[in-house]
Amino acid sequence: MKVIGLDLAGKDKNPTGFCVLTKEGTKAKLLHSDNEILYEIEKVKPDIICIDAPLSFPEEGHFRDGDVQLRKLGYNPLSPTFPGMQPLVRRAMMLVNVLRKKYHVVEVFPHATESILGVERNKTADKDRYDALLCALTGKYYLEGKFREVGKEKIILPQV
Secondary structure (H helix, E strand, O other): OEEEEEEOOOOOOOOEEEEEEEOOEEEEEEEOOHHHHHHHHHHHOOOEEEEOOOOOOOOOOOOOHHHHHHHHOOOOOOOOOOOOOHHHHHHHHHHHHHHOOOOOEEEEOHHHHHHHHOOOOOOOOOHHHHHHHHHHHHHHHHHOOOEEEEOOOOEEEEOO
């Protein structure tokens, strides 16, 4: 099992959390450029890539079906149409377009994973690497068949 969790930043000047989860353990680091991200993914050759970013814009309005469903579950995703989110969504869509040619890629929501798994956020942990770890944990549950899909976008949440 090789899972990559990616807490994608909207701009490459900001850090992207990158976590590799295998049977041997986890390794997390920070990356910046798309080329760095693609290079590290290619080194790992993962079974799945789990990205914390909207992978699409809503067809109409401000929220996608999955965002509405997450809200009904008590979570608070930001609208992909929010001006600060738009660069993130565009970057995610571009990367996913490249990655899906070789890898299985899913959208995840690590704040839900944290709540579902009952993990208490470590206040001193690096947020980007921590969220990337939560993304990777979601992928582990996915590969084990312990997940649910939320909305038309099929946002993946662990199921325990």
